[in-house]
Amino acid sequence: MDTETTSIAQANARIARAKYQTIAGSGQHSIIIDEPSEIGGGDTGMNPFGLLLSSLGSCTVITLRMYIDRKMWVVDEISVELEAFAVDGGHLIQSKLDFKGDLTTEQISRLLTIANSCPIHKVLAGNITMETAIA
Structure with missing residues (x-):
């Protein structure tokens, strides 16, 4: 490199x-x-795609928990369901978030933005260069 x-x-x-x-x-x-x-x-x-989705899902809820705790919002549980699809020319990953807690519409909107900024989301949505070599 x-x-x-x-x-x-x-x-x-x-x-x-x-x-x-x-x-x-x-x-x-x-x-x-x-x-x-x-x-x-x-x-x-789990299969490799399940592992990939689990990485994204866990990173998402961890990132959200960190943000929620820092804001001191009362949220008992955060969950995300993910599904991957093969589409023409690539893949689509859909995520559906659920919060158990007392949140306003504005807070939920902010959490959606935060969810899309977790490190694994950034890697998957960003520019990835992969290099494979023989050991």
Whole structure:
């Protein structure tokens, strides 16, 4: 790379012979990722698209919780449902937010803006450069 870079995360994944069970990790944490049995996997974990949506969803609700706590608004629970679609020339991700708490229309409008500014949302919606090499 020609520009200065700063690492923001590291992860790894490995697969052995069990179709298509993958162990993915970051730091001291690991999860199982797999494909559904309909396409030959063992269905022992969420599939890669589910993991991608879960990353976006968790980042969204964490970002919202941080903002809500800083504003000292009373919100007991924040949830988001996400769905990905294949569309001509790309993909569409739809998110539906739900708040359990006492919020005004203006606060909800502000939270929608905040939801769209979570770091993972910015990565997915932004300019991504990917480089793959052999170790």
